[in-house]
Amino acid sequence: MKLSVMVFFTLWAATAQAQYFNEPVNTRLPSPQQTLGHAVGDWHARHDQIQRYFEQLASQSDNAMLEVIGYSHEQRPLLQLVISSPENLGRLDQIRQQHVQQAKQGTSIAGDAPVIIWLGYGVHGNEASAANAALVLAHYLTAVQTDEVQTWLSKAIILVQPSLNPDGNDRFAHWANMHKGSKPVADPQHREHIEPWPNGRPNHYWFDLNRDWLLLQHPESRARIAQFQQWLPNVVGDFHEMGTNSSYFFQPGIPSRNYPLTPQRNFELTAAIAEFHAAAFDAQEKLYYSEESFDDFYIGKGSTYPDVNGSVGILFEQASSRGHVQESINGLLSFSDAIKNQFTASLSTIRGAVAKRQELLAYQQQFYQDAITEGKADKTKGYMLTDDGDKSRLEGLLDLLQRHHIAVYPLARDWQDDDTKFRAGQSYFVPLQQAQYRLIKAAFATDKDFKDNTFYDVSSWTLPYAFNIEFKAVNREPGRALAGQQWQSAPLLKQPLTAGAYAYAFSWQDQQAPLFLQALLDEGVVVRSALGSFSALSSDSTVQFKPGSMVIAAGLQQNKEWFNRLQQLQQQYPVRVHAIRSGLTAEGSDLGSHNFAVIKNPEVLLIAGPGINSTEAGEVWYNLERLAGISPSMVEPERLGRVNLNRYTHIILVDGNYRQWQDSHISQLKQWTEQGGVLWGHKDGAAWLAKAGLLKAGVWQGKEMQQLIPQQNLSYADSEALGAKQRIAGAIFSAELDLSHPLTFGVPRERLPIFKNDIMLLQPSSSPFVNVALYSQNPHLAGYSASEYVPKIAQGAAIIAHNLGRGRVIAMTDNPVFRGYFFGSSRILINALYLGNSFNAPIQAE
Known part of the structure; x- marks a missing residue:
């Protein structure tokens, strides 16, 4: 048998x-x-x-x-x-x-290899x-x-x-x-x-893993490239x-x-x-x-x-x-x-x-x-990367390059190229004369002109722009100024905090500062944020603190274990905590001033479901967890009317179709915002907010933009070329930030690279203090865009934010967290979680 x-x-x-x-x-x-x-x-x-x-x-x-x-x-x-x-x-x-x-x-190839x-x-x-x-x-x-x-x-x-x-x-x-x-x-x-939304194409966080071979934002990709x-x-x-x-x-x-x-x-x-x-x-x-x-x-x-x-x-x-x-x-x-x-x-x-x-x-x-030969002959000898006060963001880029077997060397002593001085300990050199010459050239590319302007995917992906790291192509090597060994990530070493201080403070500059803050909030620690710069006495020296710095005042704490929690958590994050001896500051507001905003623990609702761009919803979900330690609640658009919004502090609308929402939904969102909520929208999420009257801004829609492209005297064979010219498949533009605005705290420079893959544009507001970021006068940094679009983009607003009752409405023309690796612009979204109610920008009647 x-x-x-x-x-x-x-x-x-x-x-x-x-x-x-x-x-x-x-x-x-x-x-x-x-x-x-x-x-x-x-x-x-x-x-x-x-x-x-x-x-x-x-x-x-x-x-x-x-x-x-x-x-x-x-x-x-x-x-x-x-x-x-x-x-x-x-x-x-x-x-x-x-x-x-x-x-x-270059060893000889064995006959049986x-x-x-x-x-x-x-x-x-x-x-x-x-x-x-x-x-x-x-x-x-x-x-x-x-x-x-x-x-x-x-x-x-x-x-x-x-x-x-x-x-x-x-x-x-x-x-x-x-x-x-x-x-x-x-x-x-x-x-x-x-298939139902979000279908089986993407990974757990709804990312397209076939776009992550270079970016390596997911464990599946990092494992794959390590083997490759x-x-x-x-x-x-x-x-x-x-x-x-x-x-x-x-x-x-x-x-x-x-x-x-x-x-x-x-x-x-x-x-x-x-x-x-x-x-x-x-x-x-x-x-x-x-x-x-x-x-x-x-x-x-x-x-x-x-x-x-x-x-x-x-x-x-x-x-x-x-x-x-x-x-x-x-x-x-x-x-x-x-x-x-x-x-x-x-x-x-x-x-x-x-x-x-x-x-x-x-x-x-x-x-x-x-x-190696082409790297040696190239007029550009390499790229210098400079620390701007956010070591986590810089080391994230260096780690990414290292995973691709790209050699990076720190400067052992100061070095100057033309008028630019690069400091030892803050600057890193990526030489082109190495085996990964072509990959480096591609990763740092800023091309704007192409043989064929039709792209199946993006036309630019410049890594330093995405990380918002200053970089410069140099035509000579630093030579003896370079360290002999390649960059390696150093282990985190922390000293215990001094007990008994009047207050404790840390900078908001580092990318991991929001993670540290959120861990403190989860432990019930009371935190306030400086709305301006100040200096305070710490130990025997005076420390300068930039706007956005977080302050933990001992006198405000309710939990008896708060200092132990603070000391334990500060050992886990690369953020330096300063013990402050007095509430009286040498410069700026004293620590009891109204210029220190109360930080509340965010409760975030992300609209995610049929009709919504699942990729962009996933990008927000993933980045809220990675960059702020927050897992949002997610609700389908059709359920909004049945949801109790009172438990949420923030609602996020990503790119998608919100046409199913009726006047009752608009009234629901308006009432929630007026009672103190922070309403965020980007791309079509922002356009819908404007159409609904919740965002007081004009919009240049895609059809209006496409009219800028000449369409006369075209043959049928020109249809594909016209379609390619009418879209921005994926290019990088720059915006000028108002660095005094709380939504920009922690961002190191006025100019911020932003990824654009949509031709919709928000129009600037005529009201003061509402335009958080306007596109630069010459905004096009990398990738393909029809020349007719660039002057129009230069007239647009990248970020707009204003009051609505006791709440705030924040809108961004573009996706701040594109593919999970645009860490520079992602800070704006993260700031909205903690500082979204800390500004005052009423809309004036037209």
């Missing part, structure tokens, strides 16, 4: 796998079907099922080794299955070190054919024993990352599986094919899905939209490997195309980041069944068909990479040799 069951199970598994491949397999190894309990594609595999199969396979195969390289936000393990011959796996670390030395140090192939699946959780194809691929590479497969395993190290976004994968798998009937429904209008930089793969397969009515796309993409620092040889190798894809799909008579879609420009996504790191990144896009089966213009598209195409492209990638092994290894070595 047992034997017959085993025979049946083996035959069933073989039949199930036949829809993907026909080669005989080693039945000693488990198949995905045996582990899942169903054929791949019958149901959407959850991440734990993928993990269980990979664990079983690795434990029984001599050709596979499983690693957990990190954890997602929801603590799902991030997996990497290393597949190769037993001989290669036996000396894996030696191979890795040898490979890196060949690439970056394997090519490193990286196959990444499912960075978008609802593009599920990719992650499920990884199951079939792992089985094929370990269980099929043909001569071709054995050659691959001897000549390649194959790194399979089956689910780059496990949290999103499971969100979508649950949705698709819970709506599958005994007979799958192909109707595109069926609920299975229409350790291995330096020669080929990277980046597997995605697109619209149901498409076919199959593989790069090359549109030639005019490639990143200019990518070497031409990269595109030649991409095209050479594309011939293997074409041959594989031709053999199966499957539809496909290339060179007509998608750009290869933004270096922060999975197919382009490799290109500026010596690899050949290849984007794959499969038409999506977005469920189990769906009607399309090409007939019924089943989930298993989509999986098979991803599996086919995976094999053709391996086949092409092994065939081009010597060329790929030689190209990578030449890439890094050329980087």
